[in-house]
Amino acid sequence: MNTRNVPINKGNYSMDTAEREAVFEKNRGDGWEQEYAEYRRNWSEYAKNQQVSDYPLLVDIELSSLCNLTCAMCYTITDEFKKQVNTTRMDWELYKKIIDEIGGKVTAIRLSLRGEATLHTKFIEAIKYAKDHGIKEVSMLTHGGKLTLPYFKKMAAAGMDWITVSVDGVGETYERVRKPLKFDDLLSKLTDIKKYKEEHKLKRPTIKVQGIWPAIAESSPDVYYDTFKRCADLVAFNPLIDYLSNDKHIEYLEEFTCPQQYQRLVIGADGLVMKCSNDEENREVIGDIKQETVHQVWHGEKMQAVRNMHLQPRGFMQSAVCRKCYLPRKTEDEEAQVGERTFTVRNYVHRIQLIGK
Numbered sequence: 001m002n003t004r005n006v007p008i009n010k011g012n013y014s015m016d017t018a019e020r021e022a023v024f025e026k027n028r029g030d031g032w033e034q035e036y037a038e039y040r041r042n043w044s045e046y047a048k049n050q051q052v053s054d055y056p057l058l059v060d061i062e063l064s065s066l067c068n069l070t071c072a073m074c075y076t077i078t079d080e081f082k083k084q085v086n087t088t089r090m091d092w093e094l095y096k097k098i099i100d101e102i103g104g105k106v107t108a109i110r111l112s113l114r115g116e117a118t119l120h121t122k123f124i125e126a127i128k129y130a131k132d133h134g135i136k137e138v139s140m141l142t143h144g145g146k147l148t149l150p151y152f153k154k155m156a157a158a159g160m161d162w163i164t165v166s167v168d169g170v171g172e173t174y175e176r177v178r179k180p181l182k183f184d185d186l187l188s189k190l191t192d193i194k195k196y197k198e199e200h201k202l203k204r205p206t207i208k209v210q211g212i213w214p215a216i217a218e219s220s221p222d223v224y225y226d227t228f229k230r231c232a233d234l235v236a237f238n239p240l241i242d243y244l245s246n247d248k249h250i251e252y253l254e255e256f257t258c259p260q261q262y263q264r265l266v267i268g269a270d271g272l273v274m275k276c277s278n279d280e281e282n283r284e285v286i287g288d289i290k291q292e293t294v295h296q297v298w299h300g301e302k303m304q305a306v307r308n309m310h311l312q313p314r315g316f317m318q319s320a321v322c323r324k325c326y327l328p329r330k331t332e333d334e335e336a337q338v339g340e341r342t343f344t345v346r347n348y349v350h351r352i353q354l355i356g357k
Helices: 018-028 033-049 079-084 092-102 123-132 149-158 171-177 183-199 213-219 221-228 294-298 301-311 320-324
Strands: 058-061 108-110 137-142 162-166 206-212 234-238 264-267 272-274 285-288 331-338 341-348
Touching (some): 018 234, 092 123, 092 294, 171 183, 183 206, 206 213, 213 221, 213 234, 221 331, 264 294
Parallel strands (some): 108 137, 137 162, 206 234
Antiparallel strands (some): 264 272, 272 285, 331 341
16 A cells, blocks of 8 residues: 555646645634644555545535636637536525535535536525535635625625636736736736635635746746745646646556545536546546435445446556546646746646647
8 A cells, every 4th residue: 555656636726825835824813823733744644555534625616517718728618628527606596505414524625627616696695605504614716706805795794715717927928818807807806805804814814826837937936936925825837737638648657546536526517427537537437416415426336336337457448537647647847936936837748838729
């Protein structure tokens, strides 16, 4: 078991200072420090030890598989995605069914996956309903289009804990990628939010800004970091993955075992359960929350089959989803700098560093 390669949190990396990273983590756990520390410890340990808990640590609940952008590198614009995925908003009664079951049993939920969560008409109500039912951490990933100060105030009042905003580069680079959003408009929103948080001494929602590395490199890492350290709690980046499934030549890690089936359960907007957060096209569905409970799917035969597959030598090669995933891929290190600080960009071997390719 010690020889297994189980990458934890692979694919998203901080480009921030150690001091700011520590404050970010402290604020995420403020008020529930002991439970938060246990949650973060279990996130790593359960995966490394192949330990199946009674309920997942995190449930991804995709409030919306719809998005109102047309980003060049995003799989949601492909014909394959549109053919395979029922793009919709989650039924409110289905959302309540999930929360009613997992409240007090699951530590965290993430209200986004493939689409833009704020497009759900009951987005604010969804945050409050989860917090009222004992979910400790409610998080989301957003393009930030709706993050006006009045809307942020509603999110904060409802109990949102952590917002990650995708910001690919600055200025013209950002606007080329994140059509039709405007960079100055987004920066103004984040600046207003930062000021409001400071005035009201709010530690949460924590704000993390992240972007794909080629867009940051094109804009200049120094410019990107200096711009967002003023209005975000943490600045991070993602190496460019094979979003569009174009890569033919892939090199894999030795003794890879996926961590996700010990950490999280992923529920799409239509109630179908994917085996992991990287099955963007519903190719390996393991359950249906309209017909089953979270507990039943988590301990069901299909999820257990996924776990058993990954315990076999190179078992992940049996799955078309896993063979295309970035988690088992080998990486090569690129050194980057912000000011006097040096950090490592772990690019995927044979992955072309061009957005949309």
